Amino acid sequence: MNTDDRSRAAFDELRRRTEILDPQYSLQRIPRQDRVRPAWMPALAGAVVVATVIGVVAAAGLLSGPPDDRQVTDTPVTTTATTAATSATTEPTSAPVDTTPTSGTDLPTYRVTGVAVDDVLNVRRQPGAAGALYAALSPDYAGIRPTGNTTTVGDGGEWWEVELVDPVRLVDLGEPLHGAPVVGWVNAAYLAPYDPSYADVPPCSTPIGAADVEPSSPAPDHVYAIREFDLGGCTRIVVSFGTDFDVERPPYDRIGTDVRPAGAPSVHVTTVNGTTVVSLDGVAYAGVDEAAGGGAVIGRWTDGSLAVFTLVQGSTSVETYDGRLLIDTHGTPTPTTPIVHLIGEPVVGPGGTVEVWGLARPFEATLGTTLSTPPSGGEAPSSVMTNDWTVAWGLFRYRASRLPAGENSVRFTQDAGGGVESVDVPFTVPERDPSATVTGDDLALTDALAAYARGDSTAEIGFTDDASMWLGIDHRAPVASDWTITSDAWNGYGGPFDVLGPLRGEPDITITTVGPHGHCAGPPLALPADLRGLRRVSIQPAGIDSCLQWYAIDLFLDGTGRVADVMLDLWEP
Amino acid sequence: MDHITFDEFYRREFRAMVAIAAAVTGSHLLAEDLAQEAMTRVYRRWDRVAGYDKPGAFVRRITINLASSRRRRDTVARRIGPALVERALPPPEEIHDDLWAAVATLPPKQRAAIALHYLEDRPVTEIAEVLGCAASTARVHLHRGRATLARLLEGEPS
Numbered sequence: 208m209n210t211d212d213r214s215r216a217a218f219d220e221l222r223r224r225t226e227i228l229d230p231q232y233s234l235q236r237i238p239r240q241d242r243v244r245p246a247w248m249p250a251l252a253g254a255v256v257v258a259t260v261i262g263v264v265a266a267a268g269l270l271s272g273p274p275d276d277r278q279v280t281d282t283p284v285t286t287t288a289t290t291a292a293t294s295a296t297t298e299p300t301s302a303p304v305d306t307t308p309t310s311g312t313d314l315p316t317y318r319v320t321g322v323a324v325d326d327v328l329n330v331r332r333q334p335g336a337a338g339a340l341y342a343a344l345s346p347d348y349a350g351i352r353p354t355g356n357t358t359t360v361g362d363g364g365e366w367w368e369v370e371l372v373d374p375v376r377l378v379d380l381g382e383p384l385h386g387a388p389v390v391g392w393v394n395a396a397y398l399a400p401y402d403p404s405y406a407d408v409p410p411c412s413t414p415i416g417a418a419d420v421e422p423s424s425p426a427p428d429h430v431y432a433i434r435e436f437d438l439g440g441c442t443r444i445v446v447s448f449g450t451d452f453d454v455e456r457p458p459y460d461r462i463g464t465d466v467r468p469a470g471a472p473s474v475h476v477t478t479v480n481g482t483t484v485v486s487l488d489g490v491a492y493a494g495v496d497e498a499a500g501g502g503a504v505i506g507r508w509t510d511g512s513l514a515v516f517t518l519v520q521g522s523t524s525v526e527t528y529d530g531r532l533l534i535d536t537h538g539t540p541t542p543t544t545p546i547v548h549l550i551g552e553p554v555v556g557p558g559g560t561v562e563v564w565g566l567a568r569p570f571e572a573t574l575g576t577t578l579s580t581p582p583s584g585g586e587a588p589s590s591v592m593t594n595d596w597t598v599a600w601g602l603f604r605y606r607a608s609r610l611p612a613g614e615n616s617v618r619f620t621q622d623a624g625g626g627v628e629s630v631d632v633p634f635t636v637p638e639r640d641p642s643a644t645v646t647g648d649d650l651a652l653t654d655a656l657a658a659y660a661r662g663d664s665t666a667e668i669g670f671t672d673d674a675s676m677w678l679g680i681d682h683r684a685p686v687a688s689d690w691t692i693t694s695d696a697w698n699g700y701g702g703p704f705d706v707l708g709p710l711r712g713e714p715d716i717t718i719t720t721v722g723p724h725g726h727c728a729g730p731p732l733a734l735p736a737d738l739r740g741l742r743r744v745s746i747q748p749a750g751i752d753s754c755l756q757w758y759a760i761d762l763f764l765d766g767t768g769r770v771a772d773v774m775l776d777l778w779e780p
Numbered sequence: 781m782d783h784i785t786f787d788e789f790y791r792r793e794f795r796a797m798v799a800i801a802a803a804v805t806g807s808h809l810l811a812e813d814l815a816q817e818a819m820t821r822v823y824r825r826w827d828r829v830a831g832y833d834k835p836g837a838f839v840r841r842i843t844i845n846l847a848s849s850r851r852r853r854d855t856v857a858r859r860i861g862p863a864l865v866e867r868a869l870p871p872p873e874e875i876h877d878d879l880w881a882a883v884a885t886l887p888p889k890q891r892a893a894i895a896l897h898y899l900e901d902r903p904v905t906e907i908a909e910v911l912g913c914a915a916s917t918a919r920v921h922l923h924r925g926r927a928t929l930a931r932l933l934e935g936e937p938s
Contacts, residue, residue: 210930217879218803218898225799225808700887756917 317369318349318401330391334358334366341391342371349401354390365395404436404443405533408526438535446532476525485525485534547574547619553634554723554731561634562725563605563617574603575620582609591619604725612638645721649744652762652770653719656746660690660710669769676706677774680732686773706775709748709758716749727757727778738763738772784835786826790819793836796900797843803895804847806884811847818843840896840910848888882932890925897922 322328327345331338344351348371356368371389436443476485526533547565554562559582578587587607605617615636620629652668659666674686678697694702705711723731724745741763748756763772797818801811822829822839829835883891889911896902896910908918 210926210933213879213933214894214898214926214929217883218895221802222799222899225795225802701885 316401317351317353317398319344319346319351319397320399321397322346328393328397330369330371330389330393332391334368334392335360335364336394338392342389344371344393349403351393351398351401353398357395358392366392367395367398368392369398403445404438405445406438408533442536444534444536446534485532547621547630553617553632554725555634555636559610559612559636560606560608560720561610561615561617561636563632563634564725565603565605565619573621574605575618576605577618577620578607578610579616579618580611580613582607583611585609604727606725610636612636645719645744648768649721650719652744653717653746656707656760656762657710657717660707661712671765671769671771674770675772677772678704678706679774679776680735690773700777704775706773707760709760709775710746717746718749720745720747724759726759726776732776738774741765741771784830786823786830789822789826789830789835789839793839794819797839799899800840800892800895801843801847803883803899804844804888804891806880814846815843817846834909837906837909844888844892844895844910848892878933879929882929885932886925886928890921890928893918893921894925894929 319328322344323346327343328348329340330342330344332341333339350371352370354368354370357365359365368390369392371391436445524535526535574591576588576590581587585608588605591603591605605619607617613636614633616631616633618629618631620627655666655668659668670686675683676686676690676692677683678692678694681697682692682694684692690706690708692702692704692706694704696702697704721742721744723743724747726732744762744764746760746762748758757778759774759776761772761774761776762770763774765771794815797815798808798811801814801818802808805811805814818839821842822835829838832838883894886894892911893907896907902910904919904922905915907922908915911918911921
């Protein structure tokens with residue numbers, strides 16, 4: 208049996224097994240939202256935004272659980288909080304603040320308290336320390352909703368039955384859940400009332416700048432929940448953070464083996480075209496919240512830092528409180544244009560190029576584009592499409608070249624069903640910088656590299672003696688004769704990697720550029736210090752219709768024109 | 781596709797979503813959950829999705845995205861915390877163990893293309909629609925996926 212036949216047989220078997228399970232799939236199982244995500248149901252829309260996408264994407268890594276050398280216990284191994292109970296197996300020294308748990312709301316009302324930062328709080332299937340382990344809660348877990356059932360165990364400790372409404376990892380199954388309700392018992396001594404809106408923080412305080420924002424502590428390393436509250440003329444978005452394992456993401460390459468960034472992240476607040484952008488350096492996560500009429504989009508810059516784009520207009524203030532990020536918006540929130548949210552200012556190249564990155568609704572998002580001043584001697588794209596990897600919102604990149612110097616703008620338009628909506632993005636093209644113009648030598652160099660990659664032994668390229676080859680900005684190695692970097696995985700691809708691979712075989716139609724260029728549908732990569740002073744000549748494919756087809760081979764030239772570094776960059780799928 | 785109700789759409793597509801997610805993640809139990817999630821997202825904006833020419837392609841894309849994201853996350857978890865790794869249940873494990881192990885090594889897009897090809901017999905143009913890429917790109921995903929499978933299984937791509 209050949210591979211194709213074996214594959215068909217295997218998939219036929221998979222299909223058969225699925226069909227066997229078919230009777231389970233009645234429509235009664237589907238409306239999970241009735242049980243755990245009522246916030247976006249029509250009757251309750253606008254009340255609370257539960258970060259469904261964030262929950263799904265983040266759930267797997269939410270409660271990472273302890274490292275192997277950490278105990279899982281009902282009692283903190285080391286307790287710094289003086290109010291914490293001494294042990295779950297003995298009488299707690301203090302009762303919960305409210306001995307009658309509140310319930311009946313869709314919001315969590317209690318949080319973990321008195322648990323050391325390197326410990327977890329156990330959730331058990333039965334009350335008491337002898338109950339079977341069910342889940343482990345991080346010290347800052349706040350998604351606890353009591354069911355109202357309480358009991359006192361033999362040693363006098365009070366245990367509450369609770370529902371865990373935020374993603375949680377189950378101990379016995381090792382399975383993170385992000386949809387089904389998890390109900391178990393916890394020692395009530397480690398619970399404290401919790402208002403997820405943080406109403407005790409004055410809403411809509413005077414807008415503050417980045418310098419006034421205090422970093423969260425302990426350092427968050429990924430977003431796992433976004434909730435939106437109407438505080439009466441003020442919209443509050445609360446971003447909660449948790450732990451995550453996502454070391455495949457580029458930031459962790461620089462962080463090392465520690466799953467948490469060292470130190471607290473710094474917070475920067477800027478406003479770009481009416482959209483508030485909150486960037487948190489050192490935070491690794493990307494996700495999207497599908498809040499209707501508001502909410503926030505979580506994005507990850509290509510350098511690994513995280514940004515929160517609020518989707519409401521108006522004066523915005525940002526505060527950190529209790530490890531959460533509070534984003535308040537004054538006045539009546541009105542969505543920004545529903546079609547486009549820009550990521551950063553337009554990047555205008557000295558050679559008359561402009562690149563604009565943004566987020567737009569996916570799948571159906573084909574944005575019409577119109578330049579107020581068209582290129583001189585070329586055509587600008589009439590539309591752009593989003594890359595919809597993020598499901599809820601997709602990244603797009605608009606790029607035009609050969610633009611004349613001076614004021615210009617690009618108008619993005621979309622037929623949103625209720626009529627065509629548009630947004631104008633102004634920019635200024637500076638006078639051309641001769642040093643950043645592609646020269647004949649540059650074209651000769653890229654042609655020679657392509658010929659060299661295809662095995663032309665006559666192709667002459669001047670490399671420095673210690674020339675390096677790179678995979679993006681993540682992996683560096685001395686140039687080898689086979690141009691291979693033996694990395695197991697990078698940007699979602701499996702290694703090893705041939706740095707000149709895209710140039711081998713049948714030649715693509717390529718373009719040569721000089722200077723910074725985008726990471727396909729993302730902003731330019733922040734280059735390592737070693738490369739910043741070098742002239743950058745790049746080869747990229749022309750006329751591609753997907754970032755999956757995109758690559759860039761960058762040649763970094765020293766002052767003598769020799770090639771000091773060669774970098775392969777690919778779009779991560 | 782005019783006037784299709786969500787119930788009809790669900791009945792028609794859900795089982796296929798489970799199978800696709802299972803092929804991508806290697807876990808039938810997880811696949812059910814992901815298919816539910818995909819359907820839930822479709823349900824949220826059914827008033828819009830129902831108007832699409834091909835809502836089936838839309839839900840497939842969501843399912844594959846969810847499954848791929850989840851799989852990537854699981855791969856990381858295996859590196860960091862073996863004790864916390866999910867117990868994936870490769871559906872046909874005992875029958876074609878080496879084949880599913882080979883499928884698991886494919887990049888997400890190739891795995892998705894393979895699943896759509898073998899599970900649903902979809903032509904390249906429709907695979908491209910689901911994956912959101914050009915037909916030529918989908919063809920490359922499919923070709924590379926099949927070639928890798930053939931190489932890993934010491935066979936030849938057919």
